[in-house]
Amino acid sequence: MSNNILDLYKFGKVSLNETFNQLFSSKAKEKILKGQEDNSENIKSILIELNDLIGLANVKELVKEIIAFVEIQKRRKNENMLTEPIVLHMIFRGNPGTGKTTVARIIGRLFREMGVLEKGHIIEVERADIVGEYIGHTALKVKQQIKKAIGGILFIDEAYSLARGGEKDFGKEAIDALVKSMEDYKDNLIMILAGYEYEMDVFLRTNPGLKSRFPIHVDFKDYTTNELIEIANIMAKQRQYKLTNNAIMKLKQLLTTYNDSYNSGNARLVRNIIEKSFRKQALRLKKQSYISKKDLLDIKAEDIEGNDNY
Amino acid sequence: MKKSIIIGKSNVGKTLFMINFAEFLGLEKIYIIQEFPDGKKLNREMSIEAAREYLSSSSKYKTQCIQSIDISIPVYKGKKEIKIMDTSGLIDGIHPDISIRSGIIQTLERLHTCDIIIHIIDVSLLTQGILLSQIDRQIIEYGISRRGYILLANKIDLDKAKIGLNKLKKDYEEVYILPMSALYKTGLDEVKAFVIRSI
Ligand SMILES: Nc1nc2c(ncn2[C@@H]2O[C@H](COP(=O)(O)OP(=O)(O)OP(=O)(O)O)[C@@H](O)[C@H]2O)c(=O)[nH]1
Ligand SMILES: Nc1ncnc2c1ncn2[C@@H]1O[C@H](COP(=O)(O)OP(=O)(O)OP(=O)(O)O)[C@@H](O)[C@H]1O
Ligand SMILES: [Mg+2]
Numbered sequence: 001m002s003n004n005i006l007d008l009y010k011f012g013k014v015s016l017n018e019t020f021n022q023l024f025s026s027k028a029k030e031k032i033l034k035g036q037e038d039n040s041e042n043i044k045s046i047l048i049e050l051n052d053l054i055g056l057a058n059v060k061e062l063v064k065e066i067i068a069f070v071e072i073q074k075r076r077k078n079e080n081m082l083t084e085p086i087v088l089h090m091i092f093r094g095n096p097g098t099g100k101t102t103v104a105r106i107i108g109r110l111f112r113e114m115g116v117l118e119k120g121h122i123i124e125v126e127r128a129d130i131v132g133e134y135i136g137h138t139a140l141k142v143k144q145q146i147k148k149a150i151g152g153i154l155f156i157d158e159a160y161s162l163a164r165g166g167e168k169d170f171g172k173e174a175i176d177a178l179v180k181s182m183e184d185y186k187d188n189l190i191m192i193l194a195g196y197e198y199e200m201d202v203f204l205r206t207n208p209g210l211k212s213r214f215p216i217h218v219d220f221k222d223y224t225t226n227e228l229i230e231i232a233n234i235m236a237k238q239r240q241y242k243l244t245n246n247a248i249m250k251l252k253q254l255l256t257t258y259n260d261s262y263n264s265g266n267a268r269l270v271r272n273i274i275e276k277s278f279r280k281q282a283l284r285l286k287k288q289s290y291i292s293k294k295d296l297l298d299i300k301a302e303d304i305e306g307n308d309n310y
Numbered sequence: 311m312k313k314s315i316i317i318g319k320s321n322v323g324k325t326l327f328m329i330n331f332a333e334f335l336g337l338e339k340i341y342i343i344q345e346f347p348d349g350k351k352l353n354r355e356m357s358i359e360a361a362r363e364y365l366s367s368s369s370k371y372k373t374q375c376i377q378s379i380d381i382s383i384p385v386y387k388g389k390k391e392i393k394i395m396d397t398s399g400l401i402d403g404i405h406p407d408i409s410i411r412s413g414i415i416q417t418l419e420r421l422h423t424c425d426i427i428i429h430i431i432d433v434s435l436l437t438q439g440i441l442l443s444q445i446d447r448q449i450i451e452y453g454i455s456r457r458g459y460i461l462l463a464n465k466i467d468l469d470k471a472k473i474g475l476n477k478l479k480k481d482y483e484e485v486y487i488l489p490m491s492a493l494y495k496t497g498l499d500e501v502k503a504f505v506i507r508s509i
């Protein structure tokens with residue numbers, strides 16, 4: 001183990017800090033040093049970050065519930081009272097770009113500060129990362145990903161695709177291996193299965209055992225057009241740009257035309273359009289002989305353009 | 311023989327401290343063993359002046375391997391030999407140069423086998439806004455969990471160093487922090503006393 005981490009460091013795969021931690025620090029030590037106070041400060045600032053996300057009211061509510069639950073169970077434990085097991089595996093249902101990954105990251109950090117997870121990082125995988133091509137391959141692949149995720153969250157995108165392919169497919173083997181590691185690392189690993197609402201429902205119906213192991217279900221609703229506009233405004237502001245009124249109108253129009261079930265309410269689409277608009281603005285300004293500060297700031301309607309990739 | 315290791319970020323004064331500490335303990339010449347990451351060993355003998363000139367430098371990553379000297383230190387009526395190891399400078403994250411990372415790995419491999427850890431920081435860099443880097447905090451954490459750990463707040467001779475020292479002391483009440491100057495050779499007496507106590 002320890003030689004392994006030194007090799008990873010040698011080849012530039014992990015930071016010195018991570019390496020040092022693995023070699024020399026124990027959980028207990030970390031906790032003593034962190035101290036209660038500055039910890040609750042961190043929790044506060046992570047919660048602010050969560051609250052600043054547009055929409056997602058039900059998600060925010062649920063996170064608050066979980067925090068309260070974990071804290072009360074801790075208190076009860078301190079008083080030597082009976083405690084409920086804290087099982088925090090989750091199912092995220094929702095369309096692409098509805099904030100699933102963003103929320104998972106925030107939850108990971110939150111859990112680290114709360115002492116639920118040691119590291120709180122997230123490892124995102126999909127079918128190809130954990131399903132192998134021959135016998136034994138799958139178990140190996142799962143093991144590798146689990147190893148990376150220990151202390152944090154294993155986030156499985158489009159999880160329903162594991163059940164695809166019928167009897168002979170190794171997806172089933174992957175599910176079994178995942179379930180086993182859930183038990184093996186039950187105190188230091190959280191799994192999140194994510195995917196479209198309908199597909200996830202079918203998936204869980206065909207695997208009743210799974211459903212009970214993932215007690216927390218979170219729905220990520222599509223963003224409304226207005227929410228998407230707000231998200232766009234924030235994204236622009238964070239990078240010191242500003243959408244003009246005309247640009248906002250154009251974006252609105254564009255978002256309505258994309259309003260098929262796959263792309264509706266999709267913040268990732270917005271991000272791509274906004275990022276592209278920065279480049280288009282640059283191109284436009286280069287043709288000008290004089291560029292004012294306001295020019296540098298403003299994203300105009302002509303900079304907003306959809307992309308056929310979506 | 312008891313082993314001590316000098317660790318810290320690059321350019322904090324590890325090498326200069328080792329040389330001047332050796333001089334303070336009465337050496338006129340040093341025999342230094344350099345052990346390179348690829349396994350090569352080099353023994354060199356030089357005067358204290360030459361050591362200062364050739365081994366310590368104002369540019370970073372001057373030291374790129376473990377280099378050690380053996381010193382005898384007076385204990386009670388007798389003397390005791392100790393090994394002092396100077397090491398490559400540490401840096402947060404992933405340094406882009408593999409040879410520097412290899413030097414750092416040598417330090418990580420030996421750290422737990424050492425009886426005494428002399429952790430050096432450049433306290434003049436710690437003005438009120440800037441905090442200790444993460445690796446320094448990690449070393450402190452590790453240090454206070456075991457015996458024989460000392461934190462040297464080096465370059466106390468520089469302006470602003472006092473501000474940094476006060477802040478450091480406030481943040482780490484449980485750590486033995488010793489202000490000193492490797493350059494002007496102040497505080498070496500206390501380091502000597504600490505070493506004697508720890509062996
Ligand atoms: N003002 C002042 N300068 C110092 C002191 N100690 C070291 N220096 C200077 O800091 C620079 C670095 O010293 P080194 O001894 O080479 O530092 P190091 O930690 O061994 O650095 P690397 O081996 O290169 O990682 C040199 O220019 C020293 O003269 C001190 O106490 N006061
Ligand atoms: N509520 C929000 N407020 C602000 N930005 C958001 C919000 N939700 C998502 N975003 C931004 O939208 C982008 C896509 O979000 P994210 O990757 O979390 O979606 P996802 O549901 O995981 O999508 P996929 O299923 O395609 O991976 C990110 O850049 C994120 O920062
Ligand atoms: Mg995602």
Ligand SMILES: [Mg+2]
Binds near residue numbers: 325326
């Ligand atoms: Mg040096």
